[in-house]
Amino acid sequence: MTDNVPLFVAQEALCYYPISTIYDSCPRYLFYSLLLASCVTRWTGWLADVFLGTAATYAGTAAFQSFILVASPAKQHYPGPVTIPYISSAMQQNDTRLSSDDFPALVINADQVMVQPAALELDADAILAIVVTGYLVFLPLQCWSRVLSHNRARNILFCLWNALMLAGSICALVYWPTLQRTPKQYMFCYPDIPPFETTTSDGWQDTWRTSTWNESVWSTFSNMTKFDQLGDICYNPCFNTTQILRQQTSLASAVVSDSYNRQAVGNDNNFWDRVIYSRRYIYTLIVLCVILNCVLMTLKVLPYRSHIRSVQPVAIWRNRKEILNDLKDNFWEAVASSKPVDRSRDEENSTSTTATNNAGQKFKIRDYICAVFSVRFAKLWFRFFGDVAILIGLLFSIIISPFTVIAFVVWIEWYIRNDGPSQESPRQVGQWAYLLSIGLLLISAAVLKMKYRVASQTELNYEFEETRKHLEKLQRVRDERFGNTRSLGI
Numbered sequence: 001m002t003d004n005v006p007l008f009v010a011q012e013a014l015c016y017y018p019i020s021t022i023y024d025s026c027p028r029y030l031f032y033s034l035l036l037a038s039c040v041t042r043w044t045g046w047l048a049d050v051f052l053g054t055a056a057t058y059a060g061t062a063a064f065q066s067f068i069l070v071a072s073p074a075k076q077h078y079p080g081p082v083t084i085p086y087i088s089s090a091m092q093q094n095d096t097r098l099s100s101d102d103f104p105a106l107v108i109n110a111d112q113v114m115v116q117p118a119a120l121e122l123d124a125d126a127i128l129a130i131v132v133t134g135y136l137v138f139l140p141l142q143c144w145s146r147v148l149s150h151n152r153a154r155n156i157l158f159c160l161w162n163a164l165m166l167a168g169s170i171c172a173l174v175y176w177p178t179l180q181r182t183p184k185q186y187m188f189c190y191p192d193i194p195p196f197e198t199t200t201s202d203g204w205q206d207t208w209r210t211s212t213w214n215e216s217v218w219s220t221f222s223n224m225t226k227f228d229q230l231g232d233i234c235y236n237p238c239f240n241t242t243q244i245l246r247q248q249t250s251l252a253s254a255v256v257s258d259s260y261n262r263q264a265v266g267n268d269n270n271f272w273d274r275v276i277y278s279r280r281y282i283y284t285l286i287v288l289c290v291i292l293n294c295v296l297m298t299l300k301v302l303p304y305r306s307h308i309r310s311v312q313p314v315a316i317w318r319n320r321k322e323i324l325n326d327l328k329d330n331f332w333e334a335v336a337s338s339k340p341v342d343r344s345r346d347e348e349n350s351t352s353t354t355a356t357n358n359a360g361q362k363f364k365i366r367d368y369i370c371a372v373f374s375v376r377f378a379k380l381w382f383r384f385f386g387d388v389a390i391l392i393g394l395l396f397s398i399i400i401s402p403f404t405v406i407a408f409v410v411w412i413e414w415y416i417r418n419d420g421p422s423q424e425s426p427r428q429v430g431q432w433a434y435l436l437s438i439g440l441l442l443i444s445a446a447v448l449k450m451k452y453r454v455a456s457q458t459e460l461n462y463e464f465e466e467t468r469k470h471l472e473k474l475q476r477v478r479d480e481r482f483g484n485t486r487s488l489g490i
Contacts, residue, residue, distance in 0.1 A: 007221050009087065009189055012105035012255075013256060015120065015253045016252055017122060027431070028129060034052075046445055055134065062127045062134075063165060065123065077117045079116035080116070083111060087106065087108050092108055103195075105257070113186050119238055121179070132169045187235065189235070195255055202232070205229070208230065220235050282408055285407060323391075334384050
């Protein structure tokens, strides 16, 4: 340090791996659109299969990445102190080279910082958005939709996808809090050369790190030849980190801005800001939504004989009058079961004494008690309250499930927006390629759907014979599994 000019300065930095192209804004919004299209077009069959299959495979990729992130976390470096030239707040105000415009996160009023290289994996935000949204949509679809789960094979497929999404959601939720526990990062720069707003790593050389971080920083800025080998205007210890699914050259370092500091401190006491930054509200909605749908799914497989024969909203609305009448009958039957059976005989000509009246009164109370604690009373009231609970649970599920999906998507996308701008714009091929692929897939599926309309007579005859053989094979399989049954007439 000469003439009160520090040899170097330290300022807070944000080291991160940007969101991968596959999880950027355009593919994510396309994923949300596919989920919505799957719900809207679920009666069309082939069209819903295209939308749902594409969305499921995209979410499955994100789920597997969450498994890898949890199973192979980034290597933790040991922290080490680095002594820095002391800069007071008055010195920063008087020296134009150290102004807050050039060094917005300058470390002042301190002569030492703790360096522990680490980097944020911003893919975790996008993965959390994809797998949780997928699970919150796939689970109600399996529970409600008769079209998408009308046979056993589809139910098995939905169960497998829901299990994959649930496992991916758990891993994403486990990994996501580790981002907030990332230690504070610093970059070291010459005071005469302000850093760029964002710097990308060109790799790391072992010679840039000597015995300790303190010695490495001081030796780098004391030797201009060694500093020139950095290929950068600042020394970023976080560039020494690695990630199993990333190239080291994709790591970026950004100067922490004043707005980021204000968000971290949490000076804004606005209610909606607290809602956005607090995860309790979103997590509560997610847990409630999952519990309701899992209970409804369980009722579909339990041997509980309910008058509500289906938990699908369309079927319940179609049979609403019958269900309402059954509930009324169950209620009055349950009420009647609480009354004792009259075992008294007709005593018109007999005279009763006080003792006889007291005995009769005790006998009547005992009958009421026996009726209330009878098995029939318990079964009837259990069936009535069970049916009412199913209806209430289904009603809450219909209301809460869509609201939870919308609230979570808005919340997580707002959160991702603070990760910085996208690496690519929608005009670049990495973004619109997915949309084009879906369009080509839809065209192919539509053409194949019309194959019988454009087929020749020879092709139709061939398809007819193949269908006949297939029906004969199905009949043999049915006879082998369930015995010899009535012929199909083929």
